[in-house]
Structure formats: structure tokens, C-alpha cells
Amino acid sequence: MKSARLILPALLSLTAVTANAESLTPSHKENRCQKEMRERGYGMFIHFGMNTFIDKEWSEGVEPATTYNPTELDCDQWVRTARDAGFKYVLLVTKHHDGFCLWDSAVTDYDVASSGNTTDVVKAVSDACRKYGLEFGVYYSLWDRHEPTYQEEDFSGYLKFMDAQLTELLTNYGDVCEIWFDGGWDKKPEAWNIPHIYELVKSLQPNCAMGVNNSAYLPATDLSANIYGSADPDHMTGEYDVQFGYFPMDFRLKDPYIANWRDNKIYNVDGEDYYLPFEHTICLSKQWNWFQKDHPMETRDVDELEELFYRTTANNNTLVVNVPPDERGLMRQNEINTLLELRDRIGLNPKDKKFRHKSLNTPISMGQPSRATSVYSDEYGPEKAFDGGLYRRWASTEPACQLEVDLPAGKTFDRISIFEYMDEVVAPDGFSRRRTNRITDYTIDAYNNGEWETIYMSTEPMGDCKVINFAAPQRAERLRLNVRNATAPPSIYEFSVYSSEK
């Protein structure tokens, strides 16, 4: 509901208040806030709101509040599921781009209090988090397609509105471990006054880690030119060069990119180095929808989820997995089943108080000499499949082709993962997409003492992410992917060869 006046915090005293907060300072190491973030490590992202009830990913803020109307809302089920699945925190979408608020906000009527179900979802979820021993974080969209002050020439009205909403979220729901800002791209970065927001957040929740989506990226440069590694904006489905954006923040965000294995989190800003971990966001759904649709959707394969888990929690980065409840207000059983299978596959224990980092050794294939029988162009050279990231890729001009890599001498290996480039079809919602792979018949061959020997073979479609585990350690001077048939010339984002040897 909307009250007669805006209740604003005592902003003038911010500088004094934040003296107690763990704010960002130049460093090559994590600070306390970042350490706590690492110790949470694995979170459940929950998109729920207006878009759950219409067949759109991003509604325009014009749907009546009553369209939101979950009939069997059970936030306890959401958080219980998160706990059972081994997550250590929940990141709740409190307001998406459409401006609809999942709590009773004093500064707008476009909220649950005016909807078909007046439950304060922010309260219900934060209460359940305390009940189940999980931490609680909030997502908040800077962009607001409903709030009238957003459209005014003088943007200060909206900034005050935001201050009021953030103060509500960070005052009325207990400890908030993290705040995740989205939608900043609708304005120039400086419009948001990020330093002020950062100070406000820290004044209200000194231990809250703050990040802004699309922020804190260096452009994709030659990794070898930067001793700090830098985070190549690796991504499974697209390619962008993103300039450094918002500052300060405690961690980097660029949904849905995946950091390079070599990400070391050090960024130079105005001559000073800052340590900035990366929080990864992935969808449980195979079709990459963030809000649930009116029918059950297929989840990603557990192979792909497991491999992404290892990649995204490597190097002390963190991962949130989006698990959206449906229009009943319940998480769907097929998605819960996948989460529990993933938990068991990785070996997560819900009883662990802190996230126990589980990862694979750095791939022994990374940066090794490579070659291919066919190369689409220099930009798609074979080395791209071994560069540690999912951003660049090798591409062939022929359906039947071979990709080969030299392995370091004396090392065994016992796991291979392959991320293949996928053809995509956009779903009717204009956002979700269906991926189909190209490789349908292939072998993995090992070269030893002058001879190639097949160590794995399949005549089934490679799938979204192919993981091959070997029960006994394998040896090879060289290893190759031999594609015998494909529906189109194959392309490989990354071919990773892992060794569990210490």
C-alpha cells in the first residue's frame, strides 16, 4: 500500500554509520563480507511475481496487481526445498522490472497488499530462512516499468522512492546477506548514484554483500596480457564486450555468463586493485526461463548442472540456481527431483552449516597445444576449445571433423566434459529458448606410442553438456574428439580434460 508520505532514512548520517560496515577497499584478498559470501557459496535464486501469472518474461508494469494470485502459496516449501537441496542461502526477487513488489511497500500500491494474495512473500521467505538455517538475500530491479516517478525528467523522485523501498527491505526482514541489483542498463550507470546506494545498504545491513548486474567487467582482452587473469565474460550462448560499469560493489555480476577457469577476481579501478568475486546465475530450466510458465518445463541435465556447479564455484566464486515457483505458489516436483539428484551427484550435505567447496582440479587440457582438421576462421581456432572459458569456441566447416589436443606428459585423466555450441529456437514468450545440439556420432580417441585408440564412443546426440567419467585413470600423449556425424558443422565452446590426481 501507498502511505501519504515517503518514510526516508536519515541519509545525512550515512558516512558515520558505514564506519562499522565492511565496505570495499583496495585489496588483493577477500574482506570479511566476501569471505562470508564465499562460505555461503551456493544459493537458490527465486523468481516469482507478476510474470509468473502471464506468458511473458518481462511484463511492462501495466498488468493489474490482482493478476498476481497464487492459490496454494507455500513459501515454507520453497525454503525447505532449498535446504534439502544443499543450498546455503536464498536470493528472492522482491521486485522485477515490472515494479510489482512481493512485500507491502509503503510507497506504492503495485504490491502484494493490493493483489489476489496479500501474503508478504519477503517476510514469509525470510522467516522460513531463519527457520531452516539458511541466509536470506534480495534481488531488486533498479529499472521500474510501473512507478510513475521513474518517467519524470527529474530522476530524483525515483531515487527517493528507491531509497524508501530499499530501507523497507533492509530494515523490516532481519539480516539480509546479499543484495542483487538488476536492470541498470535502462539508464546510464551514473544515473543510479551507485556510491549512495552502496552507502545506504551498508548503513542498514553492514554485512550485506552488494552487486549490480552487468557490472565490474573488463572487456574481453587477451588473458595472457594480464597477470591477474581477469574475468573473460564467458557465456554459453552469446558474445558481448561489456565495459566496466558500476562501482563500488562487493562482487561482480553478469547474468548468465560463466567465468573463465582462470578468473582470479583482481580488478584495477582508478589505479587501485580490488578483489571482486563473481556470483554466477544459472537457470535450473533447460529452456532458460527465469519465471515459471503455465506448464512444467524440462530441467537441465544433471550432467550439465554438475559441470556448471564445478566451474562456477571454482576459484572461490559463487553460484545461484534459479528455481521459480509456479502459479500455484509451489515449486514443481520435477524440478525438486532434479535438485536433489544434483545434490547427491555433487555430494552436498544439507546438514553442513557452511558451504563446503567442492571442485575439480583445473583442466589439464587448458592452454595446451591443439589442432583441428577443419577451422571456420582464425576467430574460431581450435585453441578456443581449450582456453578455459565458455565464451569463445572452435568451429569446423565440415560435419565430420577432428579436434585434437596435446596433454601434459605424465598426467592421467579421468573426466572429460564437452560444451557444444547449440542451435537455438526462441520460445513463444520471446525469451526462453530451446537448444538442439549438432553432434550425433563421435568417438574420443587417445594417442599413445604412435597409435590411436578409441576410449569412448557414442551414437547418441551429444546433449547440452557431455560428461564422460572414466572409472580407471587414462593416459594419452594426445587426445582427440573424432566427430563422425553431425547435423551441421560442429562447434565446441570448451573441451575439458580433468585429472583427479593431486
Added chain:
Amino acid sequence: MKSARLILPALLSLTAVTANAESLTPSHKENRCQKEMRERGYGMFIHFGMNTFIDKEWSEGVEPATTYNPTELDCDQWVRTARDAGFKYVLLVTKHHDGFCLWDSAVTDYDVASSGNTTDVVKAVSDACRKYGLEFGVYYSLWDRHEPTYQEEDFSGYLKFMDAQLTELLTNYGDVCEIWFDGGWDKKPEAWNIPHIYELVKSLQPNCAMGVNNSAYLPATDLSANIYGSADPDHMTGEYDVQFGYFPMDFRLKDPYIANWRDNKIYNVDGEDYYLPFEHTICLSKQWNWFQKDHPMETRDVDELEELFYRTTANNNTLVVNVPPDERGLMRQNEINTLLELRDRIGLNPKDKKFRHKSLNTPISMGQPSRATSVYSDEYGPEKAFDGGLYRRWASTEPACQLEVDLPAGKTFDRISIFEYMDEVVAPDGFSRRRTNRITDYTIDAYNNGEWETIYMSTEPMGDCKVINFAAPQRAERLRLNVRNATAPPSIYEFSVYSSEK
């Protein structure tokens, strides 16, 4: 090599000798020979010989002996692989239908002694079995397409030839745990004088278990009419009615059929009940070739192998898996890798001295009331998918269709396996075949309290055998397979719902 005279055993004293043997007598329980067979449980079947060197499954006995010419023969590798993979015995094809012998037989020149590699493979394998602590068994083809006496009007010459060869095999290679006769179908059953062969075997190897392929089957009758259950000749790819054949034997054989879950091994012969376990034979290769081809071939999926393992070792039956060496005389690495993965999946320990029976509880879906939205004909009713066997099947007339089963009240479940009917294309060798499934988009739905809920979903081809494991126990009053898309009207051999509850 062929010696001037046949060296025949002292057949006249057979009856006296077999007094020490554990021969078959009427019983409802296993005898010592059958107990030892059960305690072996899981064996490696090795097809190697003339057909390894030509692109045929069944050569005609006309290839010169020198065509057999392995260049890197290493029988130690075969048996070491068997040991590593958790097998407890090896079953070696000593002579296939073409008559070529893998040992130096005194009664024929069509053997290794006249070939490109004179190694006595029977000796090398039996020696390696002793070295690695495995038991040793032999396969022998009754049918012989090379030996001239086989063609004579008076068949007694060939029977003597066989006696001589069996005496060699059962005298010169230490303990033989099992003898597996094949090819009997080329003559009428009585032509072979099975009682005589049985007596000969027991006289030379009192503890050797004997079986004859295509034997000891009752016709496919209504199971409920027989309190002993009977072994329905379940099979993944064909349908036959086979009459009871050879007798006596210690165990039943019908390659490559899979017994019904309810198989209880009791058969009535001439008014007496006999206990007859079943030894299953499956190929590691997906294309169902028994001899290796000149190129690596894909193995079955580990899901299918695991599910078949549980089905075939249920009810104290046994399983042999065929792993053929190639023309080098080596087992191929991709096949070894699959075997080791299967070992780990099942949890077999190569250090166990005896086979440790591992199985699943009887499917809770078996024999439960069922229905379908489409039925091809009475013969293909929905109940066929829940009859405990892979012989009969439900078939639809529509690509999109539903198959539904009522589950027993109060039971949870945590595993589902689905064997789908596959379309087959015969390979150029005229024997091997490639299977392709039909179902490409489906859900598994659970019915509780008046509502259906999806608990699993896939838009990938179902594959040869789909296994779905649930990390948490599921409940359902009814369960259904909801096929949303298929390349042809689906058909299901068996839909099994398992509970790990005791």
C-alpha cells in the same frame, strides 16, 4: 592338429564315475553344483575365433585356418579385465559353429595349431583364470560346419569326434566350472544324445555345470496358471514359443532372452519337478554383435547394462556379458571403460571372492491394474508393460498417448525403468543391428489426492533403457507415462517402478 587315431575316454565306466558327481535329481532347491553356479553369478563371455577376422557373425567353416591370426594376442589382458570389472568367471568360446578350435585338438587340423598364431587360447585363458582367481568355463558348439563327419549319414562318427574334443577340453585345462552347448538346433534334439554328453561331462568334471542353448523352456503360457511361475521366454527384440528341448542339464539357457522377474526355476519333466536356474547372456555391444568387428563399436549405455544386471541376477539367476577381443587379440579400451563404469555403478568389488548378489526389490508396479489411452490390439494391452517381463509389450496406435498404472497403497518408490520397443536396422554383417527408439518427448506424472503432478520430464530420446532415479522417495496412487511426441506410435516392453523400502 589331427592325430592318426581318436583318443576316446573310457566311456563304459561312465556310470560308475558319475556316482561322485553332483548330477541333476528332482528337487525344488538348488544342488551343490547349482549353488556354486549362483556363487559365481557374474561371468565374462568371450567370443573369439575365426569370425573375429572376417566380417561375418557365423562363418561356414570354409575359411583357411590361417585366416585366424591375432597379432598382439594377450589372453592375460582379457582375464585381468574380467577380474578388474568384478566378474567371477570367464566363459570362453572354444569352438563356434564354424568348427575352428581355440586349442590344439588331436582330432582336427582346423585349430589354432594350424593357424597364424599357434597359442593355445584355452590354455592361456584357463591359466590366467587361475592366476587372477577366477573360475573357467567353456562354450562348445554342437553344430560344426567344418568337420566332415558332421555331414555323414551315420552321425556316430561326429558324436565320437565330439566325445574326443570334450574330453580334451575337460581333461587338459584344470577345473572347468561350466560347459555351455550351442547350435543344437541344427539337428533334432535326440540326435545329440544329451544324456550321454551329460554323463561324460560329469565323469570328467564332477562339479561342472552343464547347459544347452534353447533348452529347458516351457512355452509362453499364462503365468498365473502355474504356481511355480515358469520362465516366460522374455526377450527384448523377438517373440517365440519354444518347446522344452534338451535334458538333463544343470541350468537353462536361451540366448539372448531375459527371464521374467517372477522366474522361480521349477520345471516339471516327466512328472518330476526340477530346479533349473537360468543363465542370461547379453552383449556389451549396443549392436548385439557377438564377435568383434574391424572397427570399435559402441557399448550399451550403462543405464541399460545396470538395469539388465539387476533383472538377470534377480532370483538367483546368473549373467554372462559378452566382451569380444578384436583382431589384435586385445579387448578394446572403450569396452573396458564401460565395464569398469558398470562395476562402480553396481558397486561390485573385484576383491570379493564370491559374487555378492545385488538386486532391486521386485517392482511394485508388477501385475498392478493398468490402462492406456490407446491400444493397438488385445495382444498389446497395457498390462503387458507391467507383466514382469520383456517378452510382451503394450503398443499404442498414436504417437501421443498415455500409459497408466495403479500403485499399491502406502508404498513409496525411488526408481523407474522403461524398456521401449525399438526399431531395428540390420548391419551389413547380416546379424548385428542398430536400434532406434521412438519416444522423444515425455513426462512421468504422479496422481495424488485427485491431481496429476509431473515428477520427471524429458525432451530427449528415451534411449535403449531409460532409468530414472529419485533422490527422495516419491508417492503416488497412480503413475503414468505421458508421451507427448514420438517418431512412431510407442510400444513399451516393461515399465518398472521400484521401491527400495524393505
